[in-house]
Amino acid sequence: MRLPSFIRPLPTLLGVAGCLVSLLGFHATPSIAEKKGERVYSFNDQGELIQPQGYREWIYVGTPVTPNELNNGKAAFPEFHNVYIHPDHFKKWKKTGAFPDGTILMKELVSVGSKQAVSGAGYFMGEFIGLEATIKDSKRFKSEPGNWAYFSFTQEGKKPTKTTKAMPADKCNFCHQAFAKDDWVFTQYYPVLRAAKPGR
Ligand code: HEC
Numbered sequence: 150m151r152l153p154s155f156i157r158p159l160p161t162l163l164g165v166a167g168c169l170v171s172l173l174g175f176h177a178t179p180s181i182a183e184k185k186g187e188r189v190y191s192f193n194d195q196g197e198l199i200q201p202q203g204y205r206e207w208i209y210v211g212t213p214v215t216p217n218e219l220n221n222g223k224a225a226f227p228e229f230h231n232v233y234i235h236p237d238h239f240k241k242w243k244k245t246g247a248f249p250d251g252t253i254l255m256k257e258l259v260s261v262g263s264k265q266a267v268s269g270a271g272y273f274m275g276e277f278i279g280l281e282a283t284i285k286d287s288k289r290f291k292s293e294p295g296n297w298a299y300f301s302f303t304q305e306g307k308k309p310t311k312t313t314k315a316m317p318a319d320k321c322n323f324c325h326q327a328f329a330k331d332d333w334v335f336t337q338y339y340p341v342l343r344a345a346k347p348g349r
Pocket of ligand 1: 281
């Protein structure tokens with residue numbers, strides 16, 4: 150298409166302006182859920198958490214690994230734990246250094262696939278073998294310590310499920326309450342969250 154000569158530079162100018170706007174950070178529009186203060190997760194009529202989807206595209210924060218070999222052959226959470234936080238809540242953490250009401254983190258367990266690669270001996274990820282979640286919700290979980298509830302979609306000896314009830318506090322919450330660095334979350338093992346925390 151031929152444009153009149155005086156507006157020919159316009160597309161380029163608009164492009165440059167667009168880039169500048171993104172560079173200055175003005176493109177960071179809040180998601181719809183964040184704007185309305187809505188929850189990004191949902192529960193069914195039985196009060197069970199519906200397995201969140203798309204979490205592998207959230208913000209990845211770290212991968213602790215507790216292999217059986219280093220735990221007398223019986224690690225409580227064997228192998229790799231890939232941890233993700235929803236982008237809306239990461240954004241708030243980055244700004245305030247706190248986890249907002251409605252925060253959700255997912256932890257996906259991955260088996261140790263191989264212990265040898267061209268780079269040397271070590272632990273290399275195998276298959277996805279488990280999925281857990283934690284949610285901070287002051288309305289739904291007002292009686293849970295810190296308002297955090299814990300969920301496991303995969304429990305030993307049982308088939309994985311698409312929905313699951315919150316675990317009793319004495320199974321999960323107590324350990325997070327006692328040992329996690331920031332508000333029930335083990336940020337001491339998540340370099341991405343540590344690096345993003347303001348005032349560090
Ligand atoms: C003995 C202590 C302990 C118990 C009990 C425990 N956790 Fe954790 N949890 C950890 C540690 C340590 C981490 C840090 C990452 C890792 O090593 O997996 C963690 C991380 C997590 C995370 C990632 C987000 C975060 O808070 O750091 C989720 C989700 C999670 N645990 C779910 C559960 C569930 C569900 C249960 C109960 C079935 C449970 N945890 C019981 C120690 C515990």
